[in-house]
Amino acid sequence: MSTMLLFQELRSRCLDIDRSWRNFDYKHQAFSDIVQELTHDLDLSPFGHVEQAVQLLGEPEIAELQRLSSFSDLYLKLFDNGRFWVEILNWWGSDINIHDHDFAGIQFQLAGHSLNVGYNFHQDGELGELSMGELSVSSAALWRPGDRSIVAPGRKAPHNVCHIDIPTVSLLIRTHPDPLFGPQWNYFPPGVAGSYGVATPSFRKHVQALRLLARGDKDVFRQAFGRFCERATARELLFGLVKMIDVLFEVDKVDLVYELAAKSGANETVVEAVVFYRATESIKHFKNTTALPWRAQLALSIVASGINATHFADIVHHLRLGGFDPGFDNPLEELRSLIDEQVDRRISETLAIFDIA
Helix, strand or coil, rough: CHHHHHHHHHHHHHHHHHHHHCCCCCCHHHHHHHHHHCCCCCCCHHHHHHHHHHHHHCCCHEEEEECCCCCCEEEEEEEECCCCCEEEEEECCCCCCCECCCEEEEEEEECCCEEEEEEEEEEEEECCCEEEEEEEEEEEEEECCCCCEEEEEECCCCCCEEEECCEEEEEEEEECCCCCHHEEEEEEEECCEEEEEHCCCHHHHHHHHHHHHHHCCCCHHHHHHHHHHHCCCHHHHHHHHHHHHHCCCCCCCHHHHHHHHHHHHHHHHHHHHHHHHHHHCCCHHHHEEEECCCCHHHHHHHHHHHCCHHHHHHHHHHHHCCCCCCCCCCCHHHHHCCCCCCHHHHHHHHHHHHCCC
């Protein structure tokens, strides 16, 4: 079937989905089951080839749906009726972090393998607009081409996805965001969560200005950064530090991070989350930019999805429960058996942040 014919069939199924969903008063609880039922025999794998999917951009009805998006390395929208839409996400060396959803849907794995890890977040306090708590692993699965998974809305199903193969391509049939579920949260181990709703144009420009100042006079930047930290809420501080993480951990600026953490317990909590985030991102970057055996890529994905040995063991356990045996019990030992001494040293330096090296 040609890509255009497949799109026409997909659009027809979407119309069927909408008619069936209307019978349930467009309630989100019914959406995923309806999509599963009405697409069970539909092979969407051709959309996993960029050279085929991009041909659809020549169709006016698809071209007008496109918007700029930093979510994935190439974002394509194929359908949108105001209640739900269909999107293709192309991943060519980037990953996503722990988050939940403000929508319901079905995810179709079109190409490549991904490690999906689910979590429970046990909230035990608040820090301004941030929630404090503990993350534990609740599930893990290897997504293979042809697999489908349910996208559950709300706070009950935060998850993280590490893409093992390049490229990895997925397609989602998903509802529009529903404010009943609240804004999407991002989760920062070891135990901070909050919405990125802080990212107003003013906030973005403030961060952009700080990044520019970091390239100029050292004292001017330090004064501007100090003023930002004094005025920022806990949530603004968290996401501001995350957005400047490459700047602030440079040798001549990292002392600012230590000084900030020393000022209060609240600051220390935020900085700890940012340090863990930086370590995780370092592992993911290494995974995505280094030619390694597939098992090493998997082991790195497991390490990037946890924060301690218990998390790693839980992920391996859940993978086996789901019928996939990674072939090792300890991802750290697996890495050290597969990669050379220089690479092992780089990984160990990063893992020292987690106190598990």
